[in-house]
Amino acid sequence: MPSALKHTLFIALPVLVIFAALPGVYQNHLLLFNFVIFLILAQGVNIIYGFTGYLPFGYVGFFGAGAYGFAVLVMHLHAPAIPAVLAAGLVGVVLGLLLTPLLRLSGAYFAIANLAASLAVLHLIANPALEQITRGPYGVSLSATFNPTYAYAAALVVLALTLGSVVFLKNSRSGLALQAVREDAVSASMAGVNVVRMRVIAWLASALVAGLAGGVYAWYVSVFYPDNVFSGEFSIFAIVFALFGGVASITGPIVGVVILYGIYNLIGFTTPQYFQLIYGLLIIGLVLFLPAGLVSLATRRGWHVP
Amino acid sequence: MLVYALVAGVLFGLYFSLVGIGLNLVFGVMRIVNLAHGDFLMLGAFVAIGVVTLIGIDPLFAAPLAFVIFLIVGLLLYWILVPRLQGSANPEMLSIILFFGLSQVLEAVTTIFLGTSERSIPSRALGTVFSTVKVKLFGGSPDSGGGPIEILGQGFPASWVIAAITSLVAIGLVYVYLYQTRLGTLTRAVMSRRDEAFATGIDVDRVSAAAFGIGLGLAAVAGIFAPFMFGSVTPAFGADATVTSFAIVVLGSLGNPLGTALGGVIYGICYMVVQTYLSSWADLLPYVLLIFILLLRPSGLLGRRVRVA
Numbered sequence: 195m196p197s198a199l200k201h202t203l204f205i206a207l208p209v210l211v212i213f214a215a216l217p218g219v220y221q222n223h224l225l226l227f228n229f230v231i232f233l234i235l236a237q238g239v240n241i242i243y244g245f246t247g248y249l250p251f252g253y254v255g256f257f258g259a260g261a262y263g264f265a266v267l268v269m270h271l272h273a274p275a276i277p278a279v280l281a282a283g284l285v286g287v288v289l290g291l292l293l294t295p296l297l298r299l300s301g302a303y304f305a306i307a308n309l310a311a312s313l314a315v316l317h318l319i320a321n322p323a324l325e326q327i328t329r330g331p332y333g334v335s336l337s338a339t340f341n342p343t344y345a346y347a348a349a350l351v352v353l354a355l356t357l358g359s360v361v362f363l364k365n366s367r368s369g370l371a372l373q374a375v376r377e378d379a380v381s382a383s384m385a386g387v388n389v390v391r392m393r394v395i396a397w398l399a400s401a402l403v404a405g406l407a408g409g410v411y412a413w414y415v416s417v418f419y420p421d422n423v424f425s426g427e428f429s430i431f432a433i434v435f436a437l438f439g440g441v442a443s444i445t446g447p448i449v450g451v452v453i454l455y456g457i458y459n460l461i462g463f464t465t466p467q468y469f470q471l472i473y474g475l476l477i478i479g480l481v482l483f484l485p486a487g488l489v490s491l492a493t494r495r496g497w498h499v500p
Numbered sequence: 501m502l503v504y505a506l507v508a509g510v511l512f513g514l515y516f517s518l519v520g521i522g523l524n525l526v527f528g529v530m531r532i533v534n535l536a537h538g539d540f541l542m543l544g545a546f547v548a549i550g551v552v553t554l555i556g557i558d559p560l561f562a563a564p565l566a567f568v569i570f571l572i573v574g575l576l577l578y579w580i581l582v583p584r585l586q587g588s589a590n591p592e593m594l595s596i597i598l599f600f601g602l603s604q605v606l607e608a609v610t611t612i613f614l615g616t617s618e619r620s621i622p623s624r625a626l627g628t629v630f631s632t633v634k635v636k637l638f639g640g641s642p643d644s645g646g647g648p649i650e651i652l653g654q655g656f657p658a659s660w661v662i663a664a665i666t667s668l669v670a671i672g673l674v675y676v677y678l679y680q681t682r683l684g685t686l687t688r689a690v691m692s693r694r695d696e697a698f699a700t701g702i703d704v705d706r707v708s709a710a711a712f713g714i715g716l717g718l719a720a721v722a723g724i725f726a727p728f729m730f731g732s733v734t735p736a737f738g739a740d741a742t743v744t745s746f747a748i749v750v751l752g753s754l755g756n757p758l759g760t761a762l763g764g765v766i767y768g769i770c771y772m773v774v775q776t777y778l779s780s781w782a783d784l785l786p787y788v789l790l791i792f793i794l795l796l797r798p799s800g801l802l803g804r805r806v807r808v809a
Contacts, residue, residue, distance in 0.1 A: 249593050295795050301592045302533045306746050307794045313743065314787035323780045426739070430600065437597065471608035477601025482581070485588045 198365040201500050205444050206357040209233070214350055223342060225459060227414055230349045231407055232455050235432035236439075236447035237356045238403035243433070244441030245363055246396050247376040248297065251305040252312025253432055255293075256286040256401045258424035260408025262319050265334040266327065275339040279348055279409035286405015289315070290398045297393050312424065320420035333419035336412065345414035352406045359399055360444050364500065372396055373442065431455070434473075438480055440487025444500050449488055505776040506769060511656060511664040513768020515722070515729055517761040518667035519741065520748035521674060522718035524760045527749070528691045529711035530582065532595040536603035538741030540570060540716050543606065544723020545733040546614065552621050559621060563666065563721050570720040574713030577602075582708065603738055610735040620732035659728035670721060671761050677714070678757065687711055747786035751793055 213233075216226050235257065242250050263285030267278040296307050322330040363369030374382040375389050383389045408423060415422075431454075439450030454476075461469050484490060489499045523537040544566045551562040585591050585598055678684040686707045689697040698704050726733050726741070752763025770789065775782040 247590075247593075249596060251596065296791075299794055302527075302531075302596060303750075303794060305593070305596055306533075306750065307791055309743065310747070310787040310790040310794075314784055314791065317784040317787065321780055321784070433597070467608045467611040470604050471612070474601045474604030474606075474608060477604065478581070478598060481588070481594050481598040481601065482584045485590075485594055 196365075197500070198361055201361045201364065201444055202358070205448070205500060206354070206361055209357065209448060210350060210354055213353070217346065223346065227342070227346055227349060229451065229455060230346070230353055231411055232431060232435060232451045233448060234349070234353050234356050234403060234407040235428060236435040236451050237353075237360050238400045238407070239432045239436045240360060240441050240443075240447045241356075241363065241403065242396055242400040243436065244443070244446075245369060245372040245376065246393055248393075248397070249305040249433070250308050250400070251429060251433070252308040252310070253400075253404060254424055254426060254428040255308070255312030255315045256289055256404035257408040257411070257428055258312070258319070258420070259289045259315055260286045260405035261412035261418065261423040262328060262334075262408075262420075263405065264409040264412040265336060268336050268339050269329075269334065270327075272338065275341065275344065275413050276348070278339070279406060279413060282409025282412070283402050283406040286401045286403075286408065287398055289405070290401030293401075294394055294397065297390075297397060309429075312426075312429070316420055316424035319424075328420075331420060333417065333422075334412075336416045339413055340416045342414055345410055348413065349407075349410045352403070352410055355406070356403045357444070359403070363396075364444055368392065368395075434477055434480075437487055438476075440489030440499075443487075443489050446487050446489045446499075453488075501776060502773075505772045508656065508660070509769030509772035510765060511660045511768070512729070512772060513765035514664040514667040514671075514761075515660075515725060515764075516744070516748050516768050517752075517764025518663075518670050518718065518722045518725075520745045520752070520764055521671060521757050521760045522715035522722070523742075523745045524749045524752070524757045525674070525711050525718070526715040528757060529687060530586075530708050531592055531694070532582065532585070533592070533599065534715065535596055535599040535742055536606060536738070537715075537719055537745055538743075539603045539606040539610075539738035540719035541723035541726060541741045541745075542610065542733060542735060542738040544570070544720030545726040545737070546610065546619075546723075547720065548724040548727060549619050549621055549733075559724055560662070560666070563724050566720040566724055567717040571713040571717040574716035575709050577716075578709040578712040582712070583705070603742070607735050607738060614735065616734060616736070618732040618734050619727070621727045657728075659725070663725035663729060666721070666725070670718060671758075674714075674718070674757060683707065683710055744786055747790040750790055 213226065213230055217223050220226060235253065239250060239253055242248050242253075260282035263282040264275075264278045267273040267281050268275070273281070293308070293311055296304055296311065299307055318324070319328045320331045321328075324330055325332070328334075363372065371382065371387045372392050374385065375387060375392055379389050411423065412418065435450035435454050436447040437450070438454055439448065440446030454473075458469060458473070461472070480487075486493075492499045519541065522540075523534055526532060526534045526537075547566045547569070548559040548562045551557060551565070552559050581598065581602075585595055588594050676684075678688055686697070686702050687710070689700075689702060690704055690707050690711075694704065697707075726737070730737075748763045748767045749760055750763070751767055752759030752761070767786065767789070770785060771782060774785050
């Protein structure tokens with residue numbers, strides 16, 4: 195059996211089936227929806243950070259822009275939800291295109307510039323001067339498209355798309371080429387890899403995923419403020435979940451989301467500051483003792499982890 | 501109006517230089533991004549609040565106290581965190597995440613002990629030592645402290661002027677440290693070429709630890725004035741302060757602490773001018789400025805080397 199098929203059958207499909215079945219047996223649908231959103235975002239971070247080494251510290255910029263793309267289309271053009279979600283993905287890609295010059299920066303410079311870009315988009319959208327278009331800081335309310343059941347299904351479709359692209363990257367020449375670029379850009383380009391094109395494709399793919407996730411999120415919650423959808427927590431959580439599991443793998447980010455977001459929901463809601471403390475200590479411990487993530491516990495022993 | 505904006509911009513700018521300089525020193529020496537920088541600022545602010553509410557003296561006295569405390573904290577933290585980090589595959593990237601974790605811990609611990617409410621200090625508390633001295637030497641009424649100070653015919657809060665002067669002094673001391681002391685010379689050597697400095701027998705760890713301690717100390721000193729410059733502080737204040745510090749540092753040039761002084765003043769003037777004429781767009785400024793500087797001149801205004809992929 196080719197390994198791409200194996201990964202689809204034994205990793206991607208079970209995750210999708212479980213999350214498709216869970217709403218029937220578990221009552222807190224919002225929690226399940228958030229799990230799906232974070233699975234999408236963590237895999238989106240995986241695409242750009244795991245395969246190219248760029249740390250997208252302002253990843254939420256695409257997510258928030260997608261959510262507002264959805265909102266603007268629904269409010270002003272009275273678009274139905276599904277085209278609006280697709281438009282949200284498009285908004286993510288357009289923002290990604292605008293920000294491609296950032297890929298010229300390396301290391302911490304890229305991370306800081308990306309963070310600044312996401313905050314710039316937030317302050318642009320939350321600007322009272324643009325109240326006519328985005329409702330500024332007063333938030334949007336989209337009762338026309340409100341339908342959590344369909345929105346949840348749409349989130350699963352986006353998750354399937356995301357998992358599919360990670361499986362593809364993990365098993366294709368392009369994914370291998372990207373990892374080669376991450377390790378040593380000069381050698382990779384000597385070996386015939388088009389470094390710039392590969393990086394831009396990965397960047398736009400992860401922007402698309404986050405834009406779609408933002409659109410689906412806007413559809414599901416239907417009432418939100420700029421600070422909600424541009425909350426730095428989305429970027430940080432997605433990055434930490436992905437790293438905790440282990441990037442450049444398919445299972446790593448999934449494991450990270452399930453464990454860490456699970457802990458968050460067990461203790462985070464009642465006493466957020468204690469969660470923040472544990473979470474901070476966990477991050478410090480992770481970087482110091484397990485910088486390659488949980489999957490490295492297995493790979494160190496020589497087991498193969500997809 | 502323009503004169504007011506310009507002078508206020510310079511005063512704020514000098515203060516912003518102090519806010520950013522510690523971050524820049526740490527990055528310049530260790531190539532480590534201290535994402536918890538703003539949280540040390542926040543802790544410095546709480547030291548000032550503690551000094552005022554518990555002892556009731558001028559918070560200006562808290563500045564040397566905070567510097568020494570956080571110098572020691574920095575040295576300890578350095579030995580706990582950094583050697584392990586430097587040994588990992590990609591220290592520059594991982595440092596962002598590591599110090600984000602540290603910032604979460606600091607914010608959480610502060611919230612657990614002090615709550616989330618906004619805290620402030622009456623602005624007349626700062627500089628009471630000057631008015632007391634003035635009364636002792638020249639007589640006059642004791643309640644003249646805290647009143648506005650006139651510069652070019654415009655009145656500015658005394659606390660802004662005191663913060664700006666303290667910042668100038670602190671930046672001057674950093675200059676003296678870097679250019680007049682032996683440890684400072686070694687620090688500059690490590691900044692320009694880490695591996696060559698190591699090869700010539702410089703104790704890179706000792707130099708880095710000192711720079712890290714000084715960086716945190718300067719952040720805490722800047723924090724002392726935060727309640728006066730920004731009105732009030734909460735434990736969550738750190739994250740915003742970090743982003744602002746980055747804008748200032750990158751504007752000056754990452755890795756050149758004295759460039760930060762220039763970056764801070766430019767940032768302060770831009771901020772005040774935009775706030776005076778286009779107030780709703782003022783929040784957008786630091787981020788847009790940061791992106792443009794990074795793209796057009798990634799080395800900053802005074803930078804030497806360009807770092808592009």
